[in-house]
Amino acid sequence: MxxxxxxxxxxxxxxxxxxxxxxxxxxxxxxxxxxxxxxxxxxxxxxxxxxxxxxxxxxxxxxxxxxxxxxxxxxxxxxxxxxxxxxxxxxxxxxxxxxxxxxxxxxxxxxxxxxxFPQPPYQGPSNVIWLDASQLEYLTTPGNKVSSSSGSTSSTNLRNRKDKSKIVELDENGNEIDQDEEYQSKSKKAELDPSHYWIIAFNTTWSSPCRHFEAVLARCSITYEKKNVHFAKIDMDLVPEGDQIAEKFRVSLAATTLDLPTLILFKDGKALKRLPLKIGTMAAGEVLGKVGWDRSESSVVQSFELAALGSGKESFVTQSSS
Structure with a gap:
């Protein structure tokens, strides 16, 4: 569009x-x-x-x-x-x-x-997969492994997710995309394999920064998606478990929060990196305070090393193996 x-x-x-x-x-x-x-x-x-x-x-x-x-x-x-x-x-x-x-x-x-006339969602091409709470838990719980049933379950849930979010994707000519077919194709390709790299955006529909960031995430998903690298998102205000999800992943939903959107990189159910970065002093094992970020494509590419992600040449992979 x-x-x-x-x-x-x-x-x-x-x-x-x-x-x-x-x-x-x-x-x-x-x-x-x-x-x-x-x-x-x-x-x-x-x-x-x-x-x-x-x-x-x-x-x-x-x-x-x-x-x-x-x-x-x-x-x-x-x-x-x-x-x-x-x-x-x-x-x-x-x-x-x-x-x-x-x-x-x-x-x-x-x-x-x-x-x-609320601000509309992003209406351009995207390879971002929409998750529900059960899929998010499956991808972010260590020890889970891909199964033959996860693909079919993912396809059904993603179709339902589309109905809840009421988002219409348009192609370059402004025509509505058959999202059932589109989401089935994406979910089948990804198969929700936790052993892959998953960059998941934690959003809310009422947050203007989240709305603006949708285009950035979509561009990243098109440019840097690989067989073992996928981009996904969940709108925490559209799922019943939204508050629990925010608490679990330490994402503030306050009106003045700098946490939205939050991006977290997962592999094998473990969080490897996140934006925005945490700052401050340690207290009872927790870091106090966070700092906002510019939500630019370059910051995402650099922070998550998207050019090398999935190749085994990532710095955090090299450091952990040395």
Missing amino acids: SVVKRLLHPHYVANSILATAYPVHQIVMHPELLSTASVATYSRWLLPAMVILSVKVKGSQSAEELVSVIALYLKVFCVYGFWVISDERIPLWGSSWGGWWRVFLYLFVWLVIFIA
Whole structure:
């Protein structure tokens, strides 16, 4: 699915329009602001805005993330702008209205758009396998071995997983992919073999970083998937065991968490590496605190050594065997 088609989703269109509300209001109500003198007066804000924009452009991993971040900054600016002119009365329907109604109306419309048009999931090509709680436990429990029945069970569960998540994958032409056939093919190929390398993303559907990271994980799955290297994900808020999973793998689900998304590399049921990295001091055998990460493709490639993963030349394999 092309970038243009993805950005024409109602979520991005509605938020982009909302982000321009204050500038449009000012131009309509005060066209004199377009004069050369007025533009020169406000140009001092241009440099800081360009610096912030350049940082966000560099840090964004997809066009969708860039649009979302810029729209958010502009919407906050719009709220501030309407608050600044709250004392300015405006004639409407033969009477004079105070300015505070614009602030509350803007916040109300923002809330309506947030509820009516939530951020859509990634809609491009992907080799990422969706897991349920039982499959996750099977892959992350030491001592499990692949069996002939695991493939068929995986196929059925993945079809059910698709129904729960209500995600529609589209091909490059924007046509819906037959996901039953797609997931059967992926699950049969992987066979949920715990002896393979599994990079599993622990996500939630309400987390914007998780939504933005879906495109990065998909690109990695296409570029670096091998016979013994697979990419998978689980949305912890869509499975009944989500809280237990978060507790078991020490993934915070707090609204201000830096843990989402969390990537963990498993082999033979053992966790070998993870992102974000843990930092801090030791207490009762546990590391206190974690640090966020940029969620970039390069950080995933470097941290999990994707170029060498599965070849036996990984540094952590070499170190353990020496």
